[in-house]
Amino acid sequence: MTDWIEIAALDDIPRLGARVIRTDTMDVAVFRTRDDRVFALRDACPHKGGPLSQGIVHGTTVTCPLHNWKIDLASGEALGPDEGCANVFATRVDGGRVYLALKAGEAAA
Amino acid sequence: MKQKLIVIGNGMAGMRTVEELLKLEPDLYDVTVFGSEPHPNYNRIMLSPVLAGDKQVDDIILNTLDWYKDNGITLHSGEEIVDIDRLGQKIRSRDGSELSYDRLLIATGSRPFIIPVPGADKRGVIGFRDIEDVGTMLDYAANHEHAVVIGGGLLGLEAANGLRTQGMDVTVVHLLDSLMERQLDKPASTLLKATLEARGLKFLMQAQTSEILGEDRVTGVRFADGSEIPADLVVMAVGIRPNITLAKDAGIHCERGIVVNDTMQTFDPKIYAVGECVQHRGDCYGLVAPLFEQAKVAANHLAQMGIGRYQGSVTSTKLKVTGVDLFSAGEFNEGDGDETLVLQDPSQGVYKKLVIRDDKIKGAVLYGDTLDGTWYFTLMREGTDISAFRSTILFGQHDVGDAGHGDASASVMALPPNAEICGCNGVCKGEIVDAIGKKGLFTLEEVRAHTKASSSCGSCTGLVEAILAGTVGEGYDQAPSKKGMCGCTEHSHDDVIAAIQKGELKTQQAVREALDWKNPDGCAACRPALNYYLLANWPGEYQDDAQSRFINERAHGNIQRDGTYSVVPRMFGGLCTANDLRAIADVSDKYQVPEMKVTGGQRIDLFGVKKEDLPAVWKDLSDAGFVSGHAYGKALRTVKTCAGKNWCRFGTQDSTGLGVKLEQMTWGSWMPHKFKLAVSGCPRNCAEATIKDFGVVCVDSGYELHVGGNGGIKVRVTDLLCKVETEEQVLEYCAAFIQLYREQAHYLERTAPWVERVGLNHIKQQVLDDADNRKALYERFRYSQTFAQVDPWKARADGEAAHEFTPLKIA
Numbered sequence: 071m072t073d074w075i076e077i078a079a080l081d082d083i084p085r086l087g088a089r090v091i092r093t094d095t096m097d098v099a100v101f102r103t104r105d106d107r108v109f110a111l112r113d114a115c116p117h118k119g120g121p122l123s124q125g126i127v128h129g130t131t132v133t134c135p136l137h138n139w140k141i142d143l144a145s146g147e148a149l150g151p152d153e154g155c156a157n158v159f160a161t162r163v164d165g166g167r168v169y170l171a172l173k174a175g176e177a178a179a
Numbered sequence: 180m181k182q183k184l185i186v187i188g189n190g191m192a193g194m195r196t197v198e199e200l201l202k203l204e205p206d207l208y209d210v211t212v213f214g215s216e217p218h219p220n221y222n223r224i225m226l227s228p229v230l231a232g233d234k235q236v237d238d239i240i241l242n243t244l245d246w247y248k249d250n251g252i253t254l255h256s257g258e259e260i261v262d263i264d265r266l267g268q269k270i271r272s273r274d275g276s277e278l279s280y281d282r283l284l285i286a287t288g289s290r291p292f293i294i295p296v297p298g299a300d301k302r303g304v305i306g307f308r309d310i311e312d313v314g315t316m317l318d319y320a321a322n323h324e325h326a327v328v329i330g331g332g333l334l335g336l337e338a339a340n341g342l343r344t345q346g347m348d349v350t351v352v353h354l355l356d357s358l359m360e361r362q363l364d365k366p367a368s369t370l371l372k373a374t375l376e377a378r379g380l381k382f383l384m385q386a387q388t389s390e391i392l393g394e395d396r397v398t399g400v401r402f403a404d405g406s407e408i409p410a411d412l413v414v415m416a417v418g419i420r421p422n423i424t425l426a427k428d429a430g431i432h433c434e435r436g437i438v439v440n441d442t443m444q445t446f447d448p449k450i451y452a453v454g455e456c457v458q459h460r461g462d463c464y465g466l467v468a469p470l471f472e473q474a475k476v477a478a479n480h481l482a483q484m485g486i487g488r489y490q491g492s493v494t495s496t497k498l499k500v501t502g503v504d505l506f507s508a509g510e511f512n513e514g515d516g517d518e519t520l521v522l523q524d525p526s527q528g529v530y531k532k533l534v535i536r537d538d539k540i541k542g543a544v545l546y547g548d549t550l551d552g553t554w555y556f557t558l559m560r561e562g563t564d565i566s567a568f569r570s571t572i573l574f575g576q577h578d579v580g581d582a583g584h585g586d587a588s589a590s591v592m593a594l595p596p597n598a599e600i601c602g603c604n605g606v607c608k609g610e611i612v613d614a615i616g617k618k619g620l621f622t623l624e625e626v627r628a629h630t631k632a633s634s635s636c637g638s639c640t641g642l643v644e645a646i647l648a649g650t651v652g653e654g655y656d657q658a659p660s661k662k663g664m665c666g667c668t669e670h671s672h673d674d675v676i677a678a679i680q681k682g683e684l685k686t687q688q689a690v691r692e693a694l695d696w697k698n699p700d701g702c703a704a705c706r707p708a709l710n711y712y713l714l715a716n717w718p719g720e721y722q723d724d725a726q727s728r729f730i731n732e733r734a735h736g737n738i739q740r741d742g743t744y745s746v747v748p749r750m751f752g753g754l755c756t757a758n759d760l761r762a763i764a765d766v767s768d769k770y771q772v773p774e775m776k777v778t779g780g781q782r783i784d785l786f787g788v789k790k791e792d793l794p795a796v797w798k799d800l801s802d803a804g805f806v807s808g809h810a811y812g813k814a815l816r817t818v819k820t821c822a823g824k825n826w827c828r829f830g831t832q833d834s835t836g837l838g839v840k841l842e843q844m845t846w847g848s849w850m851p852h853k854f855k856l857a858v859s860g861c862p863r864n865c866a867e868a869t870i871k872d873f874g875v876v877c878v879d880s881g882y883e884l885h886v887g888g889n890g891g892i893k894v895r896v897t898d899l900l901c902k903v904e905t906e907e908q909v910l911e912y913c914a915a916f917i918q919l920y921r922e923q924a925h926y927l928e929r930t931a932p933w934v935e936r937v938g939l940n941h942i943k944q945q946v947l948d949d950a951d952n953r954k955a956l957y958e959r960f961r962y963s964q965t966f967a968q969v970d971p972w973k974a975r976a977d978g979e980a981a982h983e984f985t986p987l988k989i990a
Contacts, residue, residue, distance in 0.1 A: 078987045086700060086726040090986045100987065104700055121742045124730040126703040133703030135730040135738055138634075140703075151629050 074162060074169040080106060083168070088123040088132070093172060098159060099123030100168065101143050103130060108161045108168050109143035116141070116154025181209045182281040184481065185270060187260050187425065189214025191223055192454025192470040193286030194242055199478030201250055207482060210252045211278060213270075216309055217257035219244050222619065223309070224467055224651065230313050230341030234616075241619040263429035265447055282449055282481060285426055285437060289419035289455040289465065294329065298391030304413045307338045316412065320345035323411035327351075327400050329388055331358040333496065335416035336375065342414070343380055350381040350408060352388060352400070354417075362496045362507040366523070367530050367546040374503055374528070383408075421456045421463055436463045441488040443477040453477045459489060466494050467651075471621065486695050487669060495556050506552035509542030509559050510534055517541065522573040531573050538566040550591065551575040553644045564938040567898075576641065591645040600642050603635035608646060615650045623647065665704040670694050672925035676712055685717050687724065701727075708926035711813065714849055715921045718963035725980065731811035734983060735971045736793055739786065744793060746785040747810035748800050749846060752820045752838035752858075753781030762803030770796055780817030780855065782808055794984050798976035806846070806970040813927070814849050815917075818842040819857040821865035823877075832877035834860035837906055841875075844910055845917065847968040848960075851924040851933075854917065869897045872920075872930040873913055878902075882909050886916055886942065887934030895931040898939045901947050915946045915956035922959075 083089045083102040090113055091098045097113035099122050109130070113123045120136030130143045140149040146156040160171040184200075186193045189212050197210060214220075218240070225239040247254040255272070262271040269279040291306025293299050303319070305312050319326065320342055328339040331353030343349045351358075357368040372382060387403040391413060401407045421436035432438050432446040436458030443451050443459075453473045455465055464470065469492035479487035495508035513519050513534045522531040529547035533540055533555065540559040545552050554576040558565060565572055594600075596609030614620060614629045626643055627634040633643040663669045670678075675694065684690045687709045691701060701709065706727035713721040725733050736744030748763065763783055767775055773787035788796055797807075809815060820838035824830030838858040845856070857868040858875040868874025870890035874897055876883040881904040885897030900916070903909055919942065924933040934942065946953050975984070 082982060082987065084726060084982065089982065092986050097986075118740075121738075124734070124738060124742075126706060126729070127726065128700035128702045128706065129698055131702075136740070138703065 072171045077170045078168050080166050086127045090123045101127055108163050110159040110161045110170055111146055112157035116156050184208035184210050184282045185280040186212045186284045188286030189220050190288050194220040195471055195474035196453050196477045199475050200481050203482040212254050213258050213260050214256045215259045226313050227337035231344045285452040286454045287422040287456045290422050292418045292420050293415050301393050301397045303397035307414055307416050319412040320347050324348055325409045326412045327410040328414045330416035338414050338416055339380055352383045352386050356385050364511050364544050367544045370546050434458055442480045451477050460491055493560055504549040506545040506549040508556050511542040511544045520573055538564045567939045591642055601632040601639045604631040606630050606632040611646050612650050667696050667698045667701050667705050679712050679716050711926050719966045737811040743787045746788050747808040748805035749808040750782040751842045752835050766799050781819050794976050797972035801973040801976050807972045813852050815845045816853050816855045819866045821860050823860035830860035831879045834858040834877055851926050852929045884912055887930045889931035911957050914960040915953040918956040918960035919945050
């Protein structure tokens with residue numbers, strides 16, 4: 071079962087930007103695209119753990135600020151030729167509010 | 180339903196076009212490829228190393244059969260197309276089967292030219308073109324003794340070297356009196372001949388072949404003067420002819436090659452052509468780099484994007500014979516009014532010649548030491564004015580101040596595989612060579628993407644280029660003459676700057692639309708650049724876009740490897756008071772700053788500040804009178820000073836006071852890259868002003884102004900701009916120089932490479948010779964500073980962009 075947690079108003083997240091959510095076990099980066107889609111990834115680049123929330127967002131990709139790896143926001147996969155994957159969390163926007171699904175297993179991952 | 184694209188020719192040009200097309204529009208076409216050879220696409224230029232035994236056939240396959248399958252491409256290898264029915268839009272293969280197309284791409288390449296002498300059809304007479312030819316040569320090498328190679332050009336010499344390596348007795352027959360006459364001048368050609376003779380090759384120069392002797396099989400070659408030599412194998416390498424039979428039979432307009440326009444379209448609009456079979460603006464190309472440029476353009480039009488144009492190529496050549504270093508480009512034989520610079524060191528086997536016209540390089544021939552080939556080629560292609568360093572240009576790039584790897588003058592290819600090339604990313608030569616071979620890389624960008632070599636600080640770029648050139652030979656795709664800013668656009672930095680200035684484009688959206696950006700949001704490389712260009716050109720009008728700034732500039736601190744930030748308050752001219760130090764000490768205590776360090780720019784760095792604490796740290800510093808030091812930005816950094824004449828017994832002027840004035844004038848200014856100043860009070864130069872972007876060295880009679888220095892990746896000593904008499908002049912010249920740099924340099928280009936690229940003369944013309952222009956530059960800088968000198972720390976301490984610094988709370 072998915073527990074949707076309300077985390078913010080859509081407008082709290084800048085377009086082509088991100089905000090961070092602190093959980094007990096990790097930071098989660100929540101991204102907003104130009105067309106107001108919202109994605110969430112664990113805030114750690116699969117390369118060297120760089121904070122993806124601080125990167126530049128373009129299309130549905132974020133570029134890690136430490137070494138310029140490009141991570142797909144929907145799948146968490148590094149875009150070629152780099153290889154690696156960041157944890158993805160489900161999100162939902164409803165009535166201008168953003169909801170995030172943190173399963174117990176995922177939160178502990 | 181998908182459209183049908185048929186590609187005739189399964190070689191490098193055709194498949195490169197398909198690859199480029201897949202990148203742009205993977206789903207537009209059903210692609211079917213016909214190739215007459217029974218192999219997947221392989222790297223034809225690597226046939227020489229295969230013949231010489233340096234590589235195996237498997238090593239040179241570029242696209243495996245799986246690649247065709249994975250990309251949904253139907254491959255008919257070993258199947259020849261015999262007819263194109265243009266009216267019916269279909270093609271027919273040798274076995275009679277027909278297939279219709281919506282678009283057709285002809286990439287049939289070329290055929291070796293076989294001299295029409297009696298006996299040229301005997302067994303044992305071959306060209307040097309494909310895997311089959313190499314197989315034949317290897318067979319003969321195993322079972323026979325005498326080989327004759329007709330043609331002393333690039334291909335002929337590579338074939339001859341390969342056959343000699345395989346143990347044959349090889350004679351090279353050449354019609355003219357000098358080898359590789361299309362690439363080399365006489366002296367270089369003589370050196371080359373001597374080297375190859377020392378390896379056991381024999382040469383018959385000015386020899387005209389009149390007949391191939393033998394019954395069914397070759398036994399010898401007879402020449403016009405009646406002499407004969409024995410031969411079991413004759414390799415004809417006198418040139419190639421575009422393979423246009425199919426196109427010509429179909430009524431497509433051909434001259435020497437299939438005639439195409441700048442979009443690679445033939446006279447039939449449904450049919451495109453690329454590669455060695457085409458003729459573009461009167462030229463046919465036989466090297467790989469131009470073919471790849473053509474492929475890019477053809478793919479763009481096949482993808483219906485309609486923006487690329489092919490405008491011809493400038494090419495350079497390297498001979499792929501292990502141990503022979505040779506490079507040539509452009510017009511290497513001087514014409515009337517040209518000057519030549521020559522360096523000759525016969526005992527070391529080194530010869531370098533540059534042909535100069537109007538202070539620009541027009542051609543180059545290098546033998547024995549080709550390390551600087553790519554540099555000369557770049558200078559030539561970009562038309563750089565070389566007058567400022569012509570006295571040392573032949574000694575190479577490292578001698579012009581662009582040091583760093585000067586000790587690599589021994590050929591890079593001689594380095595062992597475990598030699599570290601890229602110090603930032605720890606990449607060794609062997610890894611680079613492997614990646615180039617296994618992944619079929621041809622460009623610097625590809626090598627960077629796959630190995631990370633030269634992708635960080637870039638100082639090893641020249642070495643990586645040299646390895647690339649040495650590994651793939653002339654196939655090395657040197658950056659096209661005009662390089663796109665990033666993957667989002669074909670337009671260069673200069674194009675973009677010009678469009679912003681002349682087209683009065685004032686938003687990023689406007690730039691991206693006007694210049695046909697491929698991605699609506701741009702990418703992490705072009706967004707910060709556009710943001711800067713707009714900010715620099717439209718001060719007070721353009722609204723800075725925080726989401727287009729790298730995190731350091733968005734958060735106004737340097738992100739550290741653990742995700743914390745560093746804070747560096749500005750100390751004008753490096754001066755400080757006890758109260759300043761006390762305030763910094765208090766902040767350090769209050770926020771438990773883990774480490775403090777005095778920086779090289781004469782200020783204090785607080786490390787390990789958590790992002791959430793930044794606004795509060797800034798508030799305390801701001802209350803004590805500090806502003807941001809911009810230690811994180813592509814911006815004015817520090818003004819380093821020495822003690823000066825107030826204290827120092829050698830000081831000639833008030834260097835600290837002048838430093839403070841310069842910093843007060845310039846702080847807050849955004850730049851293409853970081854920018855550092857220094858003022859030294861006497862020629863002892865304790866402030867190290869001659870390795871700064873702008874340095875002042877005080878002398879008794881005034882101030883020497885130096886520009887374009889760099890103490891970082893590549894140490895570069897400044898060029899002397901001029902000497903002035905008053906502090907007011909220093910300020911005016913400094914502001915004018917900065918503004919010229921801000922308006923004309925490319926984003927992320929420091930002043931050192933910028934000065935080398937545009938030439939010191941250009942800067943002198945703009946800043947020294949034209950006093951009105953200098954004043955105008957100065958005024959534009961002062962105007963833009965009225966918007967820039969707002970302390971970003973105070974603004975954020977007062978609540979601006981608060982979302983940047985606070986995590987979301989779970990509701």
